[in-house]
Amino acid sequence: MVSDRGLDVLRVIVQDYVASREPVGSKSIVDRHAFGVSAATIRNDMALLEEEDLIAAPHTSSGRIPTDKGYRVFVDHLADLRPLTPAQRQAIETFLGHAADLDEVLVRSVRLLSQLTHQVALVQYPSVSRAKVRHIEFVPLTETRILSVLITDSGGVEQRVIDLPWALDEQTLVEVRARLNVAVVGLGMAEARAALAASVWPGAPMLQPLIDLITSTLADQIGANRQDKLVMAGAANLVRTEEDFSGSIYPVLEAIEEQVVLLRLFGEMETDQHGVSVSIGRENAAFGLPEASVLTSGYSANGNLARLGVLGPTRMDYSNNMAAVRAVARYLSRLLGET
């Protein structure tokens, strides 16, 4: 069984390896940390850790590096969620302080997070499922083309271009708009969809196909899930940590750009006691990211939930990054209205 000191050894191995990128040996441990025992004793502890598959040796005669399981134990039991430095708090304040709209807030947040962690940062758009319809507007683009704009009471804006089979005069359009607004403004998303599906245009049957087209587009907009959208920043950091990936980082970057994979990954992550959820190395193998770790936390915007987090090599500074993810998530929730 691994002793308490053994766990201390694991902790310093993780810390030193993360800091130096070099396998750490028994000698350097006793040199750098005051364990009060000799290198040979540490070696015995390390032999136990290796038996438990918490550390491994890249080559027969070299220092040890943590395994995925080692990182897991570190994250679950050994990492101290060190609070952000005043400078970092300051950075959050000034960075997110005044942003114009939701888009900009999210872009700033994701950049901030990538700067705080030196990793790739990701922020998912909040869903609009709990929002209510605030206003519907139609903008004629050409004779047969209109832009439909849906504004929700949580401040979200959804746009769609509608191609009409034939021209629709402005007068009718205004009428349609007024009628539809009356029909759905104030309704929740689900009710609004239902109301639209049932709507019939009285008195002018030949317009019905047009109306159907418009209402179905609107229904589509209402049902649109903005949660399928991610903002990303800090891809350059992935290049910086390239050596931590055995192969090329090409597939990793590809997966990030693809977004679909990451959205699934985000969806499956649970929130643990600290509010930050961590998935390490091969735990992500199913998503094609067997050498990456992902830290996420949930945040809320006007009662709508979404996630944000960072992605980087398994060898990363978990303590700092978990704290940063948590801090940004909290600040963002506060900024966007926690509810």
Place this chain on the structure above:
Amino acid sequence: MVSDRGLDVLRVIVQDYVASREPVGSKSIVDRHAFGVSAATIRNDMALLEEEDLIAAPHTSSGRIPTDKGYRVFVDHLADLRPLTPAQRQAIETFLGHAADLDEVLVRSVRLLSQLTHQVALVQYPSVSRAKVRHIEFVPLTETRILSVLITDSGGVEQRVIDLPWALDEQTLVEVRARLNVAVVGLGMAEARAALAASVWPGAPMLQPLIDLITSTLADQIGANRQDKLVMAGAANLVRTEEDFSGSIYPVLEAIEEQVVLLRLFGEMETDQHGVSVSIGRENAAFGLPEASVLTSGYSANGNLARLGVLGPTRMDYSNNMAAVRAVARYLSRLLGET
């Protein structure tokens, strides 16, 4: 002086080097291309090309690679803008076919362009300077916070969150909205700004500070230049071509994410006779990209201009990429309303 055959030699050197990434020697030229002369003759031509600084030898005894100047001559005089393959045209159609809104069109375009060229692709948002105000909407978020939404007749939507110094009741807000709509709807952006600056709220002087805040925000929205926004795709391609950059690609990726540098670069590029503008290698040194080439073309959306293009290593397939940039720019212009 460089003969016609000499230019042919330059052409095949560029083509072969781009294809193989290996310095090309006189022997491989006569092997692979039917020049009808011996390797020694080609060597003489190559000596001339080297004198003109169009090609260079990485090492004393190795094949030659094109210099920046060599690429320049190739692009200006030797590249055949080969038309897209039917498969590629097909890809454009299906890829851009039905997209919901401007955001989605641009995202799809940039992904498409990166797939066609296997490089990093960039699309600048079209400006809204020529657009007219279509509608203004206010959405109360909290007691003292409202979202202001500006819709233009070109289909653009600008949002801003306004923090009020004290609460504003819904009734007044509706009134303000109606009044402002009357004041600016239908006006061009410049006129609308002027109209707002002059607006005074009659009858309730204590509301004036609030009104000022709102109108100044609106003016800000109207003046917002969406052209300072870029969409990017295909960063993974930069990793794939990493060996073409002598140092790390880190600063390159950083510059791309920074956007500011690229927007300046975009701004300074001219449109040449093909409609595609090319900036090669050290021509971009001032932007911190001395080993990259940038191809751009303008496109128009409802009369508003913007640029789009690709960025990659100097060693890239200019013929194919110029054709792709041009094709996507044209298709996008058509899709968004050329005017």
Place this chain on the structure above:
DNA sequence: ATTAGCAGTCAGTGGATGCGAGTGCCAACG
């Protein structure tokens, strides 16, 4: 349980060597 000592392992380094691709130059040729 801890420690000192020691033999064994193996990655990484630096120097020597040989190979081959490709050039530059020259003399000859049509």
Place this chain on the structure above:
DNA sequence: CGTTGGCACTCGCATCCACTGACTGCTAAT
């Protein structure tokens, strides 16, 4: 004068080898 074959020369590059140094695992003593 342009073109050609021939030949010596130059380097980059891969290979090999021996050496070094960092670390471990084991054992016997404390």
